[in-house]
Amino acid sequence: MQTLEIVLNELFVERAIVAEEIKSYSTHIYKGIQELLVNVPIDMIKHIEFKQKTQTTRAIIHTAEFTPYANIILVAGAWGFKL
Numbered sequence: 001m002q003t004l005e006i007v008l009n010e011l012f013v014e015r016a017i018v019a020e021e022i023k024s025y026s027t028h029i030y031k032g033i034q035e036l037l038v039n040v041p042i043d044m045i046k047h048i049e050f051k052q053k054t055q056t057t058r059a060i061i062h063t064a065e066f067t068p069y070a071n072i073i074l075v076a077g078a079w080g081f082k083l
Helices: 002-010 027-036 047-056
Strands: 015-019 042-045 073-075
Touching (some): 002 027, 015 027, 015 047, 042 047, 047 073
Antiparallel strands (some): 015 073
């Protein structure tokens, strides 16, 4: 959650994508994401589809987080960085 907070200070996020399994396995993480992304749509997809989407990402931030399904894809346009 700390990493997400820092990224959100620098990036304008249009929408987010999480694995729908997060609701069953990591409820506290999902609630934290909802709190930080108040006005951002959050799409939920199956974990296998989530993993496939990571193949076309522009950047990946790897943390030491081991909570199941705690990954998130942030979608930003070409000018996504805050000025």
